[in-house]
Amino acid sequence: MTTATRTLLAASSAILILSGAAFGRDKQSFDQIGHGRYLTTLSDCAGCHTAPGGAPFAGGLPLQTPFGTLVAPNITPDTETGIGNWSDDDFVAAIRDGRGHNGVRLYPAMPYPAYTKMTRDDVLAIRAYLATVPPVRHNVVANQLPFPFNIRLVMLAWNWVNFTPGRYMPDPGKSAEWNRGAYIVQGPGHCGTCHTPKNLLGGDKSDQPLQGAVLQGWFAPNITADQHKGIGQWSKDDLAQYLKTGTNKWTLASGPMAEAVTHSTSQMTDADVTAIAAYLLDSGAGQSTKPAPVAADDPVMKAGAAIYKDACSACHKGDGSGESQLFPRLAGSSLVQSDDPTTLVRMVLHGSYAVATPAAPTGPGMPAFDWRLNDAQAAAVVTYIRNSWGNAAPPVSADTVSRSRAQLAKSP
Amino acid sequence: MARKLPRKDVVIIGLGWTGSILGYELAKAGLDVVAIERGPWRDTATDFPPAYAPDELRYAVRLDLFLRPAQDTLTFRNKMNQTALPIRNFSGFLPGNGVGGAGVHWNGQTWRFLPTDFKLRSHLEQRYGKAMLPDDMTIQDWPVSYDELEPCYDRFEKLCGTSGKAGNLRGAIQAGGNPFEGWRSSEYPTPPLKQGLAATLFAEAARKVGHSPFPQPASNLSEAYTNPLGIRMGQCSYCGFCERFGCGNYSKASPQVCVLPALLRFPNFTAQTESEVTRINLDSTGKRATGVTYVDTSGEEWEQPADMVLLCAFSFFNVQLMLLSGIGKPYDPQTGQGVVGRNYAYQTTSGVSIILKDKVLNPFIATGAHGMIIDDYNGDNFDHTGLGFFGGGYMGAGQTNGRPIQTRPVPKGTPKWGAAWKKATAETYQHGFGLSTHGSSYSYRDCYLDLDPTYKDRFGRPLMRMTFDFHDNELKMSAYLTERLAEIAKAMNPSEVSAHPRKGPYDSTIYQTTHNTGGTVMGSDPATSVLNRYCQSWDVHNVFVPGGASVFPQNHGYNPTDTVGALAYWTADAITTRYLKNPGPLM
Numbered sequence: 001m002t003t004a005t006r007t008l009l010a011a012s013s014a015i016l017i018l019s020g021a022a023f024g025r026d027k028q029s030f031d032q033i034g035h036g037r038y039l040t041t042l043s044d045c046a047g048c049h050t051a052p053g054g055a056p057f058a059g060g061l062p063l064q065t066p067f068g069t070l071v072a073p074n075i076t077p078d079t080e081t082g083i084g085n086w087s088d089d090d091f092v093a094a095i096r097d098g099r100g101h102n103g104v105r106l107y108p109a110m111p112y113p114a115y116t117k118m119t120r121d122d123v124l125a126i127r128a129y130l131a132t133v134p135p136v137r138h139n140v141v142a143n144q145l146p147f148p149f150n151i152r153l154v155m156l157a158w159n160w161v162n163f164t165p166g167r168y169m170p171d172p173g174k175s176a177e178w179n180r181g182a183y184i185v186q187g188p189g190h191c192g193t194c195h196t197p198k199n200l201l202g203g204d205k206s207d208q209p210l211q212g213a214v215l216q217g218w219f220a221p222n223i224t225a226d227q228h229k230g231i232g233q234w235s236k237d238d239l240a241q242y243l244k245t246g247t248n249k250w251t252l253a254s255g256p257m258a259e260a261v262t263h264s265t266s267q268m269t270d271a272d273v274t275a276i277a278a279y280l281l282d283s284g285a286g287q288s289t290k291p292a293p294v295a296a297d298d299p300v301m302k303a304g305a306a307i308y309k310d311a312c313s314a315c316h317k318g319d320g321s322g323e324s325q326l327f328p329r330l331a332g333s334s335l336v337q338s339d340d341p342t343t344l345v346r347m348v349l350h351g352s353y354a355v356a357t358p359a360a361p362t363g364p365g366m367p368a369f370d371w372r373l374n375d376a377q378a379a380a381v382v383t384y385i386r387n388s389w390g391n392a393a394p395p396v397s398a399d400t401v402s403r404s405r406a407q408l409a410k411s412p
Numbered sequence: 413m414a415r416k417l418p419r420k421d422v423v424i425i426g427l428g429w430t431g432s433i434l435g436y437e438l439a440k441a442g443l444d445v446v447a448i449e450r451g452p453w454r455d456t457a458t459d460f461p462p463a464y465a466p467d468e469l470r471y472a473v474r475l476d477l478f479l480r481p482a483q484d485t486l487t488f489r490n491k492m493n494q495t496a497l498p499i500r501n502f503s504g505f506l507p508g509n510g511v512g513g514a515g516v517h518w519n520g521q522t523w524r525f526l527p528t529d530f531k532l533r534s535h536l537e538q539r540y541g542k543a544m545l546p547d548d549m550t551i552q553d554w555p556v557s558y559d560e561l562e563p564c565y566d567r568f569e570k571l572c573g574t575s576g577k578a579g580n581l582r583g584a585i586q587a588g589g590n591p592f593e594g595w596r597s598s599e600y601p602t603p604p605l606k607q608g609l610a611a612t613l614f615a616e617a618a619r620k621v622g623h624s625p626f627p628q629p630a631s632n633l634s635e636a637y638t639n640p641l642g643i644r645m646g647q648c649s650y651c652g653f654c655e656r657f658g659c660g661n662y663s664k665a666s667p668q669v670c671v672l673p674a675l676l677r678f679p680n681f682t683a684q685t686e687s688e689v690t691r692i693n694l695d696s697t698g699k700r701a702t703g704v705t706y707v708d709t710s711g712e713e714w715e716q717p718a719d720m721v722l723l724c725a726f727s728f729f730n731v732q733l734m735l736l737s738g739i740g741k742p743y744d745p746q747t748g749q750g751v752v753g754r755n756y757a758y759q760t761t762s763g764v765s766i767i768l769k770d771k772v773l774n775p776f777i778a779t780g781a782h783g784m785i786i787d788d789y790n791g792d793n794f795d796h797t798g799l800g801f802f803g804g805g806y807m808g809a810g811q812t813n814g815r816p817i818q819t820r821p822v823p824k825g826t827p828k829w830g831a832a833w834k835k836a837t838a839e840t841y842q843h844g845f846g847l848s849t850h851g852s853s854y855s856y857r858d859c860y861l862d863l864d865p866t867y868k869d870r871f872g873r874p875l876m877r878m879t880f881d882f883h884d885n886e887l888k889m890s891a892y893l894t895e896r897l898a899e900i901a902k903a904m905n906p907s908e909v910s911a912h913p914r915k916g917p918y919d920s921t922i923y924q925t926t927h928n929t930g931g932t933v934m935g936s937d938p939a940t941s942v943l944n945r946y947c948q949s950w951d952v953h954n955v956f957v958p959g960g961a962s963v964f965p966q967n968h969g970y971n972p973t974d975t976v977g978a979l980a981y982w983t984a985d986a987i988t989t990r991y992l993k994n995p996g997p998l999m
Contacts, residue, residue: 365457
């Protein structure tokens, strides 16, 4: 080796070390990259930032929010259209404070109100992993909101009202498992982004965490341990199985949760899904007031019973017990009895495919009944399902079905 | 000029039971597999949801799931001296179409052949003497034994979750099962279905007469089940819409329900639907296939090169593609030489109708494989000395459905239409019942498939020509079985009983079954078979016909699907454990 090459090598190592220092990380750290890859799964980054069939992290599908359309941007290391020229601090600020490159304000469709709970190490691990994925040149126009929401500075005021920055603080009175679960649920897993009710501004109603919310035409159910409205009847194993496989003896994931299971929860470690279960089944416990069921001899209930027997009972059984891991159990289901019947009505009208995972590949489908049941009939059968076999929930009107039908006709 | 596609390891023609099983096993082995399917994609929730799957007019009468003769058909004649004419409406048998194939529209009856069925000729010759077999009967031994195939039967039944009661567990006869069946390595995956009143009464009568009734093995599941591929199946609701229908509640086994969800997870598997393979291409030596040519719905012709070609279509179309591609020597009935198209066989069914005036039978509580059966008169389970025929079949009270359009039992002498007929159907529906026999169909020199000299399909290819008629052996067998069945029927104390043994000539407009077998027969001798014992072409080593009913040397007294599925696993094993290591003739 000549002296010249030796000098050149020394110089380039120096540059590597310098740049490593500048980014605060070691690009050679296999452990950090591996940890980051797992956290990327835990945080479900691909769920929004990878379009189906598209290059990983090169930008996602348009996301319909109540305020307009947003598109998850390209987060590959491409320097022009991705995040290749961001500093680590830029990245950490974006993830935890919703403040992007050059101070641009992010919209909370990017769940920074949850990610703010994450440790700097975890965020930098994600950064380290994303730096290794193939850079893709793909310009995404993220902000497709109408005026005035398209003005990003609006978010300053929004953050002031709705956003509490700050890391997750472990509860020393709880187990390590519980704390791990809490960290995932509140932080990277960002469960509340869908499951926590929102105020008029789209911010979390922080006094009602994980108690269920409507988004994209689905009701993301109450996932607290409430016995009636939540999943308090599920065992820890039931919940862990659901997250890991997308199904258990109670139900099957579909809609947006099917995506979360596919991209994220099914790929979590057994320890992490168990930790999530430990935390969720220890939160919001209690028994919300169960209303009196609609009387079985009510004419609507009688009509609903007849429709149920004809159209539903072959799969869901006469007693609403369904079939484990195949046809959701309706008796005792919190989703069925939720105050907001969006998902139940949607299921009856449009049907849905359940998620298919390596451990549970079946992916059965609920067929659509919109062509067969009119608004009153669909309302009757839904009311019947919500008030039979021990279930109790407010009746659903034909008007509600009609609105849902109109809404579904507009959505893809 | 066909456009050439990138090479694949394996091309599968037809995505039914055998295509999906081979697709799964070979994709699992890491091969790059494409399945080309003539018909449409079909999925349970989209194509046969319970919301409209039980539509008798659409599916059973107008035959929605079946092949349209305008797309593909065949010509038919009874005798070699007749001119065959095209079948313009399928009615005697119903070839399926689309993903799932016959596995979508079957009844779910899941039978193993008897151990003696697999060595039929040598067994009969040994027991009754060579001279007793008719000269023109071309039955032959299978090249595999029951013992060899047993683990494959077991695998297919576990794939389907079949419901039933074993009658022979590793040689130990079990009460309540079929005492005549071959040994089983394990009990059925799920317990037997619950039985209806008619079947229960039949079983009581059969016991009285000295027989051993048992529940029909059914791939319409008695309870929810998870198969070895991790796929979940539901419990049968006894709706009685099985045969000719897709099952809407994931309880009748089908490729859609039992295989495809797992198969589609393989990135190295793709399915090309609405595309018909027109020929298998051979290299200049004619000893090796180079792939297939197919045509899509826009008329575009594609060449799919592949290292292996698996013929997984329905039996007629397997035979047709072999003939059109010049694989194997075509059968000549005049000389008895040649093999492709030889030993076409079918099934010989018959019935006994009864009316039980004082019983309410609720025939609509049914499944395609419901019922109590006896097997005392199947195969060589009974002494044929002096009977003048060989073969037999199972018989019993199978209650496949009580669908309103086509279930119209009436007493003898009722007018065929009008007010009296209406009154009689209303009065008899709850009391009428059909018992049936499911008899064998042995092969004969003059029953065969070849290319029609006159009629061509839409691509200009000659249609398949079927030459088939019942022979005396089968008609005598049917008469004998029907008499035995009528004896049991009488022991049920019916107010009316009428026996309908099968009569010749064979009529292609009267539905019997879609158990069309033979034409690409498997065997031990290339002079009398198209395929060796691994379902591999004797002539072109990288072409396999993995277990469609076209490989049966003759047809036995059972439904074919269980044997079809078992042979698919048998072939898959031969390919993965032997052929892939050293591609070439396995025999």
